[in-house]
Amino acid sequence: MTAEIILMWLAVTSYAAGAVLYAIGFVFRKERITAVAMWLSLAGLLPHLAGIAVRWVRLGHGPYLGFYEVVSSYALMTVIVFGLVALRFKGLRSVGVILMPLAFLALGGAMLAPKSDLGITGTLSSWWLAIHVAFAKLSYGSFIAALGLGVVFLLRSSAKAQRWNERLTRLPEQEKVDDLAFKFVAVGFIFLGIMIAAGAIWANEAWGRYWSWDPIETWSLISWLVYAIVLHLRLTMGWRGRRFAWAAIAAFPVMAFAAVGVVIVYNSIHGAYLIGY
Amino acid sequence: MWNPLRVLASRRVAVWLLVAFVVYAAVASAIPQGALDSEEVVAWAAAHPVIAPFVGAIGLHAAFVHPVFIVLAAWLALATCACALERTRWALRQRVRADAVSGAALDRLREKRAAAIELTTALSLEEAQDRAENALRSLRLKTVTHGPAVSGRTGTMSLLGSPLFHWSLAALFVVVSIGQLTRSEGLMGIVAGESKADIPASYGILDKGPLHGDLSGLIITVTRMERDLVVNGVSFGPTPYVEVRDGERLLDGHYVRANAPLRAGGLLIHMAGYDRAALLSVTDGESTESLEIFLDAEKGTGVTQPVRMSVGSADARKELVVTPAESSDPAIEIDWKSAGTPKSAVLRAGESVDVDGARVTADRLTTYARLSVVDDWSVWPIYVLFGLALLGIGVAVLVPARSALVLIDRRGVTLDVFIQARHMRSDPDWPATVRRSVISALEQGVESS
Numbered sequence: 001m002t003a004e005i006i007l008m009w010l011a012v013t014s015y016a017a018g019a020v021l022y023a024i025g026f027v028f029r030k031e032r033i034t035a036v037a038m039w040l041s042l043a044g045l046l047p048h049l050a051g052i053a054v055r056w057v058r059l060g061h062g063p064y065l066g067f068y069e070v071v072s073s074y075a076l077m078t079v080i081v082f083g084l085v086a087l088r089f090k091g092l093r094s095v096g097v098i099l100m101p102l103a104f105l106a107l108g109g110a111m112l113a114p115k116s117d118l119g120i121t122g123t124l125s126s127w128w129l130a131i132h133v134a135f136a137k138l139s140y141g142s143f144i145a146a147l148g149l150g151v152v153f154l155l156r157s158s159a160k161a162q163r164w165n166e167r168l169t170r171l172p173e174q175e176k177v178d179d180l181a182f183k184f185v186a187v188g189f190i191f192l193g194i195m196i197a198a199g200a201i202w203a204n205e206a207w208g209r210y211w212s213w214d215p216i217e218t219w220s221l222i223s224w225l226v227y228a229i230v231l232h233l234r235l236t237m238g239w240r241g242r243r244f245a246w247a248a249i250a251a252f253p254v255m256a257f258a259a260v261g262v263v264i265v266y267n268s269i270h271g272a273y274l275i276g277y
Numbered sequence: 278m279w280n281p282l283r284v285l286a287s288r289r290v291a292v293w294l295l296v297a298f299v300v301y302a303a304v305a306s307a308i309p310q311g312a313l314d315s316e317e318v319v320a321w322a323a324a325h326p327v328i329a330p331f332v333g334a335i336g337l338h339a340a341f342v343h344p345v346f347i348v349l350a351a352w353l354a355l356a357t358c359a360c361a362l363e364r365t366r367w368a369l370r371q372r373v374r375a376d377a378v379s380g381a382a383l384d385r386l387r388e389k390r391a392a393a394i395e396l397t398t399a400l401s402l403e404e405a406q407d408r409a410e411n412a413l414r415s416l417r418l419k420t421v422t423h424g425p426a427v428s429g430r431t432g433t434m435s436l437l438g439s440p441l442f443h444w445s446l447a448a449l450f451v452v453v454s455i456g457q458l459t460r461s462e463g464l465m466g467i468v469a470g471e472s473k474a475d476i477p478a479s480y481g482i483l484d485k486g487p488l489h490g491d492l493s494g495l496i497i498t499v500t501r502m503e504r505d506l507v508v509n510g511v512s513f514g515p516t517p518y519v520e521v522r523d524g525e526r527l528l529d530g531h532y533v534r535a536n537a538p539l540r541a542g543g544l545l546i547h548m549a550g551y552d553r554a555a556l557l558s559v560t561d562g563e564s565t566e567s568l569e570i571f572l573d574a575e576k577g578t579g580v581t582q583p584v585r586m587s588v589g590s591a592d593a594r595k596e597l598v599v600t601p602a603e604s605s606d607p608a609i610e611i612d613w614k615s616a617g618t619p620k621s622a623v624l625r626a627g628e629s630v631d632v633d634g635a636r637v638t639a640d641r642l643t644t645y646a647r648l649s650v651v652d653d654w655s656v657w658p659i660y661v662l663f664g665l666a667l668l669g670i671g672v673a674v675l676v677p678a679r680s681a682l683v684l685i686d687r688r689g690v691t692l693d694v695f696i697q698a699r700h701m702r703s704d705p706d707w708p709a710t711v712r713r714s715v716i717s718a719l720e721q722g723v724e725s726s
Contacts, residue, residue: 122513123535175705182702186674193667201660206535208462208547208649210656213341218306222299229295231674235702236288266306267317 004058005115007051008072012111014044015079015104022097038093041100042083048076048107058117064133065118068110071260074140075106081141082148089180091172095148102144128202135195140259142188143227147252149181150245157242178241181248182234189227192255196220215266219258226254285359294353301349305340308332354450361443368436371678375430378423378682386426386684386695394694394712396719402687405719409683409694412718416711418681430680435701438672445666452662456655461485461492466571468554468645469517472498475544475650489652495542496522498530499646502551506532515551517646533648545656547649553581553601554645555609559588561635571645572601572609583612589635597632607642677701681711694719 018041025033052063052072063073082099085092156174172180199220204210211217230247233239239247263271284290309317318338322329336343398405402425410420410427418429463483465473473479475493485492499517506516513534520530521541529541539546553572558565566588574581581601589595595613602608602623612621615633622630624639631637677700684695696715700707 120511121535122511125509125511126536128536173705179705183674186670190667190671190674193663193670197660197663197667200663202536204545204656205538208538208545208549208651210659213305213310215306218302222302222306225295225299225302229292229299232288232292232295235674237292240703262306267309 004051004054007047007054008107008111011044011048011051012104012107014040014047015075015100015107018044018096019100019104022094022100026094026097034093034096037100038086038096041079041096041103042086045076045079045083048072048079052076059119061120061124062130062133064129065120065124066116067113067260068115071106071110071113073137074259075103075110077137077141078103078106078144081145085145085148089172092149092152092177092180095145095152098148098151099144123206126202126205128198128205132195132198132202135191135198136259139188139191139195140255142184142191143248143252143255146181146184146188146248149177149184150248153177153181153245154242154249157245174241178244181245185227185230185234185248185251189224189231192220192224192227196224212269214270215268216258216262216270219254219262223251223255223258226251282359282362285356286363287356291356291360294349294356298349298353301340301346305337305346308337308340310338310340350450354447354454357443357450358447361440361447364443365440368440371436372433375680376421376428378421378426378428382682383423383426383684386682386697387686389695394696394716395688396692396694396716397690398692398719400692400719402685402692405685405692405694408718408721409685409715412714413681413683413711415718416679416681416714418679425686426682426684428680428682431676431678434672435676435678438669438674438677441669442666442673443669445662445669449659449662449666452655452658455488456653456659458486458488460651460653460655461489462649462651462653464549465497465648465650466554466569466645467497467499467517467648468556468569468641469499469502469643470641471556471569472496480650481647493542493544493652495528495544496524497544497546497648497650498522499648500530502644502646503532506534508534515644517548517551517648519546519646519648521546533646543652543654545651545653547651548646549649550647551644552647553607554643555599555639556641556643557599558638558640559635560638561589561593564590567640570599570609571647572599588632588637593634595632595635597637609639609642611637674702677704679704679707681715683715692719 018037021033021037021040024030025035025037055069056062063069063076078099082096082103085095153174156177199217200210203212203217230244230251233247234244262268309315309321311318322333325332332338340346396405400408406422406425406427410422410429413420413427413429416429418431420427420429461483463480463485465480467473473496475495475497477483477485477492498520500520501518503516503518506513513532516532516534518530519533519539521528521539521544523542529539531537531539533539533546533548535548552574555570555572557568557570559568560566568586568588570584570586572581572584583598583600585596585598587594587596598612600610600612602610604623604625606625608623608625610621610623611630611632612619613632614620620632624630624637626639626642629636629638679701680699682697686693686695694715696708696712698708698711
């Protein structure tokens with residue numbers, strides 16, 4: 001337990017330092033500081049992954065039981081997605097200005113939550129769990145990437161675009177940022193659909209009902225429909241650029257609420273697994 | 278003139294319908310769903326005295342079978358059908374036009390002189406066309422030559438993603454609706470070692486759709502209860518071994534636990550709970566009556582509520598109250614009033630007591646399994662349709678229809694190359710990708726200007 005906690009605090013520290021350096025690099029237009037911020041943030045992945053692995057080995061299950069594990073794994077996904085975007089599109093390193101503070105806050109919040117050791121119950125011992133959880137994380141990762149790209153797009157196209165542009169000179173053209181944000185929304189929508197389908201199949205196997213309008217089921221469907229609206233606006237009503245960026249940003253809190261907030265606010269059958277009540 | 282199909286297929290209406298669905302579902306999720314007397318609804322009403330009467334009056338505790346929801350869902354289903362129809366027509370039109378390039382289209386392309394690329398090359402027109410065709414093929418396009426032009430397009434499947442998505446969702450609405458009307462779901466308590474038939478009288482709770490026919494009549498047996506079933510190191514707690522028979526013929530049988538339901542004869546059987554049970558026999562004069570008593574511990578408190586029952590012959594009914602007795606071995610306590618005087622007896626298995634002339638015997642004190650029995654044909658079709666919908670949206674957004682047209686004219690020692698590229702969702706990279714690929718193929722070993 002101690003080794004795990006030390007590793008996780010190392011990750012929190014690394015993400016915090018990354019977030020702060022990103023802010024400094026962005027405000028003072030220091031490319032080198034931004035580069036250091038990126039590598040420092042990505043270095044935090046090592047203790048984070050190691051901490052999760054240690055816990056996985058100790059408890060015999062992945063990071064999906066209880067608030068601490070769930071939110072920590074969302075923070076991990078945020079940094080992984082940030083790393084993939086930043087390493088694949090060098091000009092998009094600046095997305096870390098948005099994503100790293102989110103990752104830091106998520107992991108920091110998780111570290112302050114109780115770290116109860118929850119075991120695998122009969123209901124949870126299913127392969128569908130792995131599929132359901134994996135696609136939940138993948139959809140979250142895609143949507144948070146779309147959120148980051150949407151914010152970057154808006155910063156560059158705002159009324160004070162000149163000032164922002166000076167700080168975002170290495171970004172790809174706006175048209176490409178917009179297209180990339182759309183692709184992340186589209187992929188996230190498919191992943192979320194697979195997550196819902198896997199959950200329904202699993203629920204039918206475990207409880208005998210593929211759908212029971214439990215609050216978390218309802219909010220998963222709401223998230224899917226909200227992103228369906230975003231895609232509809234893009235594909236059939238021609239929302240591109242600023243309007244699409246706003247739509248991608250506005251949809252994210254719904255998804256985040258469905259992933260973490262619902263079980264805190266409502267009495268849900270998923271609560272026992274997600275926040276351990 | 279007002280065209281209902283156009284209204285249904287309206288993109289703006291589709292978005293507003295989705296918004297309405299989202300808002301309705303969000304509001305409904307904040308209100309406990311279930312019968313008005315269910316514990317959760319009663320607790321919620323006590324905590325929200327101002328809005329509870331209003332919410333109860335308009336039926337929001339059954340929000341997902343409420344007429345407003347049904348109308349909204351039906352409208353959304355019709356709109357999805359209309360969209361599917363429109364997109365199918367569009368896809369078919371595109372498919373028919375895909376391989377046809379008119380002379381007028383080539384002339385329009387030639388008029389875009391600014392987009393022309395001049396190449397100084399020794400290639401013949403035919404060689405240049407061959408190279409352009411290969412370039413389009415390398416982009417995984419199917420190519421056709423039209424005189425001086427080469428066109429390329431993605432396969433028909435790429436056009437069908439959106440129609441497949443919308444038709445699958447439309448079919449999903451239909452299958453889910455019919456499935457709800459034709460399904461049956463109920464809770465049946467079976468004492469270990471006993472059987473019950475799949476008939477309405479066997480169920481404690483039965484929810485049968487209006488279009489569901491007779492129940493199957495199959496015989497469901499709980500042959501035994503495992504005290505704690507452990508599979509791969511995971512404890513499942515008390516678990517029943519369940520068998521389903523059609524007459525004498527055994528259809529299937531195994532331990533029924535979470536993630537391992539029993540599927541037999543169209544029934545899906547789950548373990549929904551377990552608790553203590555007593556099998557009593559009451560002999561009053563010539564007649565003997567067998568009784569099955571389920572002693573359920575209350576959720577949350579763990580306290581077992583007394584079971585009240587009326588036994589004996591019609592002219593001398595006796596009111597009994599049965600509770601589990603505090604004892605190291607299984608026992609029940611029976612309470613009754615004899616001429617106004619409270620009386621009580623503790624019975625172990627095989628013991629009897631005289632209750633005002635009626636002999637009450639505890640034949641067996643054991644456990645029972647509460648089984649959820651579902652007869653629903655629609656589950657697998659729903660999975661398939663949702664899978665097809667995801668496949669459709671995957672094709673529509675990840676590998677959408679793309680096309681390219683390359684026109685090459687010879688002008689003296691140079692070639693004029695005109696390139697047009699179209700992408701179904703206007704990917705900004707596509708025109709540049711086509712242009713780069715074609716020019717690169719044509720420039721191999723030649724000079725350009």
